[in-house]
Amino acid sequence: MPKKNDIFIDLEREMKSENVPGMGVAVFSHGQIIWQKGFGVLEKGKARPVKVNTVFHACSISKMFTAAGALRLVQEGRLGLEDDVNGYMRSWKLQDNEYTADTKVTLLHLLSHQAGFIDPEGSFDVLSKLEQPPAMNDILSGQTRFLQEPLQSSCTPGSRFSYSDAGYCLVGQLIEEVTGMPFSTAMNRLVLQPLGLQRSLFWNIYKVKKPRGTSAGHDPHGTTVKGKYPFYPYPAAAGLWSTPGELAEFVVRLLAAGAGGRDFILNPEFARLMLSAHGCSEEAGLGVFVPRDAKGQVYLVSQGWGIGFQCKVYAFPAEGSGVVVMMNCDPGKPQNESLVGKIINKIGGRKGWPSCQSM
Template identity: 30%
Template sequence: MSPSAPSASPGTAVAVIRAGEMIHQECTGFADLEWRQPVAPDTVFALASVTKPFTALTVRGLIDLDTTIGAYLPNYPAAGRDVTVRQLLTHTSGIPEFLEVPGFHARSYLPQTPGEILAAFADLPLDFAPGSRFSYSNTGYWLLGQIVEAVTGGSFAEAVAEQVLRPAGMIDTRVLADDAVIPRRARGYSESGGATRMPSVTVAGAAGGMVSTLEDLIRFDRFLLREDDRAAWMPVTLSSGRTEGYGLGWSVGAYRGVEFAGHTGSIDGFVSHYLRFPGEQLGFIVLGNREGLDVHALTRRLVETHLSRPEPVVPVPGPVPAELVGTYRDQDSAVTISADGTATFGRKPHHLRPLDEATYVSADDPDIRLRAHGNAVTVEFPFGSFTGYRGLRSFTTNE
């Protein structure tokens, strides 16, 4: 199951857990190329956005989800004061993505005060009416960290430790302090092989600022097995009545008819994926310290080995309606549908086959589906999805 790579290369740590017991584990490559430190089960990796499930669990243990931002942060700007905590958790707030604000990403490597970060987006209008759309938002999760600190009077790091890490028995997982010296910590690498620099935790924080190990994430899987938190895995329902593939801190959906909940992460030299099939009591963990590692593909190979389900049947070819042709964008993804029935996303063309008047399957990968609804299209791929909107401006993201 290891990705093919030369021996002196950044590494990966993977595990498969069934009913709380580790049934497969493999570590390859190096945590630090300079010191030839090999990846091990206790190597500390940046989690990036796999932080978000931890944030959601912390928030749900402390805060009323249907209370507004303004109730917890009285000085929050008027445009977003009525956004609820639940809308922050489900990426349906409409609050702009701070990583897209010109100049902000370059500053994200330096420590900043909450006031300085808030000023980057405080005067911007909402991107859409809260609850009407799904748009992945690091800003929203950063704000959740601020709300936790306002409620507890302490740090977000201490709150997540009290609510999740200590109950789960996780000993090497934490919110990473900028000046922290951590034993067994992996160094992140770019695709070209150079060492990368991590953003300041003051920016990443509750959105992507945690680190962990393979061993600790196995403990986390056991903790979730005990909790059986099905409410978190329900897909969010928009004001239109349509659902999106995200719950309370989790990407959710079904793979070949089996429900899953998980999250991926990517941040300056690190990638991560944690995936669960709750009904099967089956969990998958993939951690890497090299940009460009396809964690979805690696996870999928593991899933196909340990979860036996037949491949979907591809229907016969059919036409694509002319009104469906166009480009649909979200914050950091896009799909272009051509008149010849080809949908291109992720730099790869997919030949569409109709399942019904609004649902199409890829003839090239039957686990990929496309759902059309009004001026939007949802692309569902193994263990994730995105919804693009026609006419939305093109974004440049640096996460």
């Protein structure tokens, strides 16, 4: 890995120019984390620096972890990947309509965003401090502002890709139904604890004390967002807080399992399933995206973008290499146009990777 004064010599200037108070980077190569570092501060106007163990909001990268937890339940025989999900639900069931009369929604559909759910514009916002966190059943039933109509398929499952937070809400509820545990507890036991990820958590800020060294979020002007630590009351889709190094550790071990290794929560068969495209999409893996570059090489993408934060995982399964970038700022533009993408491009240029691409 090039030294800081090579690739990162202008980073502090660029962070100031783009109103980014702090960020963290982790690089891995051939199955090993080879370099990680924090830059800037946890909160604008405060002196506490970002370190390698600083916790950022992972936003939609949460879905990668949720998918791994659900697949572990399939691996253990507690869930069926292609079963009707209603067969596992007790407290809430998906109502059939003309689109699901013959083709039922399955976990495979949900994890690959092909259940026929189309999230309405303006849905799945952040929770206000003045609101009480809603029950997931109420969200799925369309009784909250997060989803203002009951969840149901708008096309035949498997016929269309549509990125859906709603689908992962249902995955989270499914995990709770099958395990009999709150989602965060189930994910601790299924994913986080077995992998030794001690700085990662599905954080409910109303119930759990803020971890030490957690970064505050900032808007595109670099101003600390209201409440500092945004909370989305649907953790399976957007509840994970983590560090670049622990996200990198997860991906390194996932890729190794896909290549035949056994040091992961999923065996090689299920790791490869997670890393393969499914259904009507050539890029939708399970909880991740797996497009191909101009030479036909598969690469892995997982990214998050929400109030106060932006992040991205970019990796190459064939060589077990990649990078994680997390920053405590919503730049107001997608990853490939923000400082996140610029850093990945700089590292990728040295490694011979194709340019950062948005999903």
